[in-house]
Amino acid sequence: MTSGADRAERRLAAVLLAPALAVLAGVTLYPLAQALGLSLERRVPVFGIDEFVGLRHYAFLLRDPAFANALRVTAVFTVASVALEVVLGVAAALALATMRRWRAAGIGLLLLPWCLPGVVTARIFEWLYEPTGWLGIPGRALPALIVADVWRTTPFLALFAYARLISIPPAIGEAAAVDGAGRLATLRAITLPLLAPVLLTAALFRTLDALRAFDLMYVLTGGGPAATTETLTLYAYRHLFQTLQLGLGAAAAVLVLVIVALVAWAHVHALDATEART
Amino acid sequence: MSHRRELLVLLALAVYASPVAWQLLTSITPSEELQQGARLWPSHPTLASYAVVFTQSPLPRALVNSIGIALTTTLLSTVLGTLGAYALARLAVPGRRALVLGILMTTALPAIATVGPLYLTMRALGLRDTWGAVIIAHTSIALPLMLWLMARFLRALPRELEDAAFVDGAGRLQALRHVVVPAAAPGIASAAVVTFLYSWNEFLFAYTFTATEASRTAPVALALFPGVFEIPWADIAAASVNSPSQAARSRHVTAVLRSSSPRASAGSSASRSGAASVAR
Numbered sequence: 411m412t413s414g415a416d417r418a419e420r421r422l423a424a425v426l427l428a429p430a431l432a433v434l435a436g437v438t439l440y441p442l443a444q445a446l447g448l449s450l451e452r453r454v455p456v457f458g459i460d461e462f463v464g465l466r467h468y469a470f471l472l473r474d475p476a477f478a479n480a481l482r483v484t485a486v487f488t489v490a491s492v493a494l495e496v497v498l499g500v501a502a503a504l505a506l507a508t509m510r511r512w513r514a515a516g517i518g519l520l521l522l523p524w525c526l527p528g529v530v531t532a533r534i535f536e537w538l539y540e541p542t543g544w545l546g547i548p549g550r551a552l553p554a555l556i557v558a559d560v561w562r563t564t565p566f567l568a569l570f571a572y573a574r575l576i577s578i579p580p581a582i583g584e585a586a587a588v589d590g591a592g593r594l595a596t597l598r599a600i601t602l603p604l605l606a607p608v609l610l611t612a613a614l615f616r617t618l619d620a621l622r623a624f625d626l627m628y629v630l631t632g633g634g635p636a637a638t639t640e641t642l643t644l645y646a647y648r649h650l651f652q653t654l655q656l657g658l659g660a661a662a663a664v665l666v667l668v669i670v671a672l673v674a675w676a677h678v679h680a681l682d683a684t685e686a687r688t
Numbered sequence: 689m690s691h692r693r694e695l696l697v698l699l700a701l702a703v704y705a706s707p708v709a710w711q712l713l714t715s716i717t718p719s720e721e722l723q724q725g726a727r728l729w730p731s732h733p734t735l736a737s738y739a740v741v742f743t744q745s746p747l748p749r750a751l752v753n754s755i756g757i758a759l760t761t762t763l764l765s766t767v768l769g770t771l772g773a774y775a776l777a778r779l780a781v782p783g784r785r786a787l788v789l790g791i792l793m794t795t796a797l798p799a800i801a802t803v804g805p806l807y808l809t810m811r812a813l814g815l816r817d818t819w820g821a822v823i824i825a826h827t828s829i830a831l832p833l834m835l836w837l838m839a840r841f842l843r844a845l846p847r848e849l850e851d852a853a854f855v856d857g858a859g860r861l862q863a864l865r866h867v868v869v870p871a872a873a874p875g876i877a878s879a880a881v882v883t884f885l886y887s888w889n890e891f892l893f894a895y896t897f898t899a900t901e902a903s904r905t906a907p908v909a910l911a912l913f914p915g916v917f918e919i920p921w922a923d924i925a926a927a928s929v930n931s932p933s934q935a936a937r938s939r940h941v942t943a944v945l946r947s948s949s950p951r952a953s954a955g956s957s958a959s960r961s962g963a964a965s966v967a968r
Contacts, residue, residue, distance in 0.1 A: 529891055
């Protein structure tokens with residue numbers, strides 16, 4: 411190929427990529443840079459306040475008990491939801507994989523909760539919980555919220571695990587049975603290790619989603635009662651759009667971003683390690 | 689596994705999905721019965737709540753907004769994403785690895801991090817409470833995912849397809865249009881469905897950038913139905929049953945469109961005869 415053709419190809423690549431990259435720069439990178447800038451300012455539009463305060467918002471967040479509470483709520487919500495979803499998802503996948511005649515119907519039933527918009531799920535559970543009053547009781551609201559999230563997202567894990575399960579050759583399980591391994595031993599020594607990388611990837615997606623979640627809690631509890639379900643996103647949203655302290659809200663949102671990035675980084679490393687082992 | 693155990697699993701899954709069925713039942717229960725505490729089974733089923741939702745609530749308008757916003761977002765992300773992904777998959781792009789990694793990282797971005805600045809920008813541009821604001825915000829999340837999915841998908845297509853077109857004297861763009869896009873149609877369609885469902889379900893941006901019926905989407909309208917104690921429960925149930933069914937319908941439409949593309953022969957004749965029988 412001549413260098414002229416090379417140059418033409420490079421120009422074409424630039425033309426094809428430019429619109430997408432321009433959009434991303436405008437609606438993703440620029441707002442992100444703006445958020446960083448905003449977090450260093452004290453900006454309260456209703457009072458016409460706009461001044462540079464440096465890292466003061468971050469210092470405030472680290473001392474704010476409400477922020478510490480939001481951090482704790484987010485940690486409990488994320489760890490409990492994802493752990494339950496992995497366990498239930500694997501159980502559902504194992505059950506699905508043994509089905510024959512009714513497999514399609516089973517997958518359909520499982521998919522139903524997953525297809526609903528988060529707001530619809532919130533409304534369904536609001537109605538389910540209404541007679542119990544749990545959403546108004548400090549110790550009950552968070553578990554109730556976790557149950558709703560687990561209901562909504564277990565299908566995602568189940569399908570991920572199921573897709574991997576049916577790609578495992580049956581000969582592996584048969585060989586184990588010939589060697590005298592029981593069903594539980596086969597599950598522990600063969601099936602689960604084979605599922606591990608897939609589960610880790612699915613758990614990463616779910617963890618990132620749980621850390622970013624907003625719709626379910628905003629509609630179901632709004633962070634209440636007494637802030638016992640106020641996650642980091644709800645905390646950031648409250649300052650951005652309700653107390654209208656844009657700078658403080660932006661600082662909290664930037665910290666959410668940092669946590670998400672750290673979790674993604676840790677997971678990618680864990681995934682590398684599992685893949686190296688298997 | 690024995691037939692009986694299989695049915696037990698199916699029963700367990702049915703119980704798991706039952707809150708959806710309960711919502712359906714609630715939506716056809718008269719409000720007087722609900723107020724008297726009938727929570728499980730309507731004695732006089734009625735479609736009155738659906739009539740209320742469709743004639744006296746903002747939901748019909750919200751459904752129109754949702755369809756318009758989700759379709760535009762899908763079209764925008766699919767076209768820009770597929771073109772960009774082709775460059776990433778097949779052409780010499782300087783710094784491609786870093787670029788793909790950057791795009792992948794963008795897909796993990798929490799919307800809460802950009803919602804504040806985007807709000808200020810929308811207000812400055814006079815876009816608040818318009819479809820445009822929501823479409824732009826949704827595209828910011830959907831486009832990186834589309835780029836990444838399509839780049840992976842296009843890379844997996846055999847190069848021989850295009851090489852044959854080049855031998856026939858086609859240029860890159862012609863090959864892209866007449867060979868690559870048709871061959872990638874199933875992948876493009878499923879990425880488009882994912883994008884449509886994302887935009888259809890999204891709440892944070894749609895809630896923040898809209899202020900009136902002019903642009904509120906279905907999830908926002910549903911979230912703004914009155915709260916627990918003075919509420920028309922049956923109406924809420926009717927409204928919430930209704931919004932996902934729209935999504936399912938559009939999904940079905942996409943599936944039909946896909947199967948009736950000239951490439952898929954068996955599927956297209958089936959769906960055309962199906963469409964014909966509906967027309968008759």
